[in-house]
Amino acid sequence: MTDASTNRPHRILMYENMVKSRCFEDAIKPAYLEGKQPLFNMAKGPIPGEMHLSDGQEPCAVGVCAHLRPEDAVTATHRPHHIAIAKGVDLNAMAAEIFGKKTGLSGGRGGHMHLFDPAVNFACSGIIAQGMGPAVGAAMAAKLRGDDSVAVAFIGEGAANQGAFHETLNLAAVWNAPVIFVIEDNSYGISVSKADCTAVAHNADRAAAYGMPGIHVENNDPDAIYDAAGEAIARARRGEGPSLIEIETTRLEGHFMGDAEAYRPEGEVERLRAADPIPVYRARLEADGISRADLDAAETDAREAVGQAFAFARESELPPPDDAFATVFTEGSRR
């Protein structure tokens, strides 16, 4: 097993991506609210529609993706920003997509829940657990072609009660697919707590129903996630099949922007914010002797990249209306 505490380059990169992801969400927040005030109206402003922020869940994304190559496929959910960033999705095109611009990843057709970047094999979806099948498929394609790339499907703990979860874990195990299923357990599906809708305390225990390893990672800890993911991914690359990793993480914001969060117990948000993984991780890195200068540099790089991306998105043109009719079908055929 990798000893994360000594694996400095990864840890600084992980920290940088955590900060980049948070900066990205922090840049989204005011932009999203433009035109939606005083009366919040989701249809208005430069970024309409639902907006699911990933604040607090950064460790899951960076700890797993630190092990991945561009050719390794990742499928994410309706809450995709942190994962997209950790996987190396083009930040400018991603921001532009969220602003519905011509220069966006899909020219504004997809929006924030439908980010596709084939250059780094990233995709996400607005349907719970929908990405799990495609991850198994990407893994099987690699296996059939005989290369050692893998696929990772990220889901929330709420998705672990969807039928697709069962079908894809079973299929992946039967076919010995090099795929890793990662559950970001932020303990809520919108307003419904995991305890109120899940028959087991730890979804990792469900791995036994598919004869695959199930790993439970506590405390939203980037290094522990890095280690667990490292083993599971190495295992998959060795042809030893799928794994399930369940990560205890935290959702610091509402389910989507505008969520009143009345369903949260008194003081929960404050408690979670007090354990914000970003300052916690920075403190640990400093304690482990990583220089403040290096960490400050990482933060600066992250901030600048996000600043550039949002500038690019804002400056970009909206797509011409006729673009609505393009790419419904891919032209041509294999002759």
Next chain:
Amino acid sequence: MTDASTNRPHRILMYENMVKSRCFEDAIKPAYLEGKQPLFNMAKGPIPGEMHLSDGQEPCAVGVCAHLRPEDAVTATHRPHHIAIAKGVDLNAMAAEIFGKKTGLSGGRGGHMHLFDPAVNFACSGIIAQGMGPAVGAAMAAKLRGDDSVAVAFIGEGAANQGAFHETLNLAAVWNAPVIFVIEDNSYGISVSKADCTAVAHNADRAAAYGMPGIHVENNDPDAIYDAAGEAIARARRGEGPSLIEIETTRLEGHFMGDAEAYRPEGEVERLRAADPIPVYRARLEADGISRADLDAAETDAREAVGQAFAFARESELPPPDDAFATVFTEGSRR
């Protein structure tokens, strides 16, 4: 726990229902082939369509249903005859339904995969795992009304890889529903063996993923099934929630009539027939001192009931064509 070996009335009834079910299938076979020879054509004859026989699986039905009352709901599958008979479905109306007659359970609208008898709360379906939700619903209705009736969902082992299996077991556990899920493991889903499509050796082990008891019953043994079901049903009646029971059983016929069964290993059918549960159970009952006279009487009663049912079915009229348009919607509404 009930000591089945001393529980004579149940055992004789169980044996009678096993024989009745087998007689029913034996009566179906020639009737189904009428008009389908020399060239087998599923569309022809008094019983068109697919025909899924239950030969060999009788122990599952009788061992479980011996504990059930008319108000306890049972949902079955595309292979429903043995379960319907063990649950006490009107045999005449059932046979008539399979012949597509006006006097059938649904006037010939449903056929052999769609047998509904509200008098004994029996239903079945042609869609894999579709009956599991309705069983949870029947169980919840009983729970909410405060009576101690239960529901049982029968499925095949192939259905244990369908998403509905996961969703309904989780929901039943979360809501503590008085429902028992019974897997008839005949080791095949059409031509696909359980081993080729299931990531665990025993589906009973999947119960742990829902925090419910999982019981594995070996050897297609009616008494062992009776005991396991007795405990699970008593548990549900006491309000202690759902259970999963997996039964090793055998499919002595093809998946449906006309199945060439080329996918079976050499000699498998012969081996299974040598362990036909009906003669095996009769021998045990005799060894346990139940008189041949009682068992012969049970067989005679079973034969006569089936003979009567088929005579009734054959004599009955076909429905008038216009019946096709009736009962699509139930008239009236609650005012």
Next chain:
Amino acid sequence: MTAQTATRKLTIAKAMAEALSQEMARDPDVLVMGEDIAKLGGVFGNTAGLLDAFGPERVRDTPISETGFIGTAVGMAAAGMRPVVELMFVDFFGVCMDAIYNLAAKQSYFSGGSVTCPMVLMTSVGGGYGDAGQHSQCLYATFGHLPGMKVVIPSTAYDAKGLMLSAIRDENPVIFMYHKALQGMGWLGTEPGAITPVPEKDYEIPIGEAHIVCEGSDITLVGLGATLHHCLAAAKSYAEKGVSAEVIDLRTIAPLDRQTLIASVRKTGRLVAADDDYLSYGVSGEVIASVCEAGVPMRAPPERISFPDIPIPFSPALEHFVLPNSDKITAAVDRALEHGDD
């Protein structure tokens, strides 16, 4: 009280919640299940207050297991309860359609009427607010095409309450589609015409009957949900020009009230149908086919305004270009009116 009642205006969300609450008080067999319908009161507000009023036994948050809880509702309905379940967005039908169209919708028929399925499936439809291709669909025809279920969609709060009471009391599965652009949630913006006076008293709106919202003689405009309001806006603009448009709200998609449509076009001789579901094999096409196969003499070719056969794009620059609106309806009406009486 009655004075206040008469003038009391509600949103569709509140009208739905009131109907549910009144029926739950009246009928102990009614219960509500779905994702986020209890503690949260429904993402779209239509179950607000029910948990406090009726408790967690009858108002149940579910796991994200649509096949599981809809199948469960069917079993409850067969056992004599009257479940109202929510499918948060109609776009999600793909994960649970079997339990709806193959189970709930066929239970009466497969049992020859001996087992009923009195349940309501509430589901939100429609776009226009930038929620993209998996959260903005309508799928009216997807449900209307399949037998054994009734499908209704209110265009006003008044209709929402009356249709909901009828739906719960119906002995059959009823798909109750509510349009997000009409729902009256502040955060979604709302068509003002959908917020109407709603009597507190118990009343039903018959399922299966279209509603002639305003009578006219020159052209028939047919809409439902959001497009009904576009049709009304178009009709208004023509009234000023002295053109008399008859506007029909389908209200029920299945069973479709063909008589009312045919009678209207017999009178007007012109037809423009508008809906925001996909065009091909869709609602407006069925309206046109039903009128034409009846041999109604037409003074102009019938026209339809529907959502084109493309996924719903996210960017407002794209979505608003392809969404039906009153301008598109007006353009179609202009074309129809150009045709004289030949």
Next chain:
Amino acid sequence: MTAQTATRKLTIAKAMAEALSQEMARDPDVLVMGEDIAKLGGVFGNTAGLLDAFGPERVRDTPISETGFIGTAVGMAAAGMRPVVELMFVDFFGVCMDAIYNLAAKQSYFSGGSVTCPMVLMTSVGGGYGDAGQHSQCLYATFGHLPGMKVVIPSTAYDAKGLMLSAIRDENPVIFMYHKALQGMGWLGTEPGAITPVPEKDYEIPIGEAHIVCEGSDITLVGLGATLHHCLAAAKSYAEKGVSAEVIDLRTIAPLDRQTLIASVRKTGRLVAADDDYLSYGVSGEVIASVCEAGVPMRAPPERISFPDIPIPFSPALEHFVLPNSDKITAAVDRALEHGDD
């Protein structure tokens, strides 16, 4: 060899299997997955021989997990493979439609064309052999209504091979519906007209083009799959009476070839459309609407013969009463011909 080829007749099942086998030999990225498609060769024979020829890596039996393996196929397609998956009966779409309509069908659009989904979903349709309400449906319009997928259905073995080769080579998801009454499995009985000469050579039939099977001037008959053969039977009977019917096989439901339909009815002035899917929001209604909205002058009201809006009953006494057939088409043609040139 070529001589034998020219006259060699195949069933649709064998034509599908031949197309799959030839394309798998030609293109290493093609693989086949589904329930009972390997060892058994497909319940409906369309994958017979593939396992022996190409082995278990490329010919994969799956668990009964349609959502799982169809979603998996989409991931394979995105990765550059060309999966052909089988949904044994179209009736089962309800357990996996999300992976089809919300995932496969929208991948190109959501990615702005940067990720493709070249996959084929083969699925059996149709009844008439007593398999009842969950194993006899057609659901053409259910698939045709939703954007992003192409939908084809062959009426002959010749079309089956050419459409299958086109479908596998298409860069988009193609739903390949094969009709059980045409499939040519002895145990299902078969329409003899579906068993046709099939060249061994590689050929494609363009997706999106309807096929004028026979030209005529008095009336246009439109069918697909099984009803195409009913239309041909009806046309034959009229030919003897000196009435010239033009018969069109839709072949592709989406995208629908409206031009061909419109041009034909412009010529004949009469239209009868027949399909065995449910009537409302269905195929024949769309055919009628498409012709009428084009303002084609008609000599008689258009008619449709479809399956009524009821679940499919089991009893032959009921099923054969409600199924479309050539007599029902003939009756509609008679009604249409009564109308002179007004």
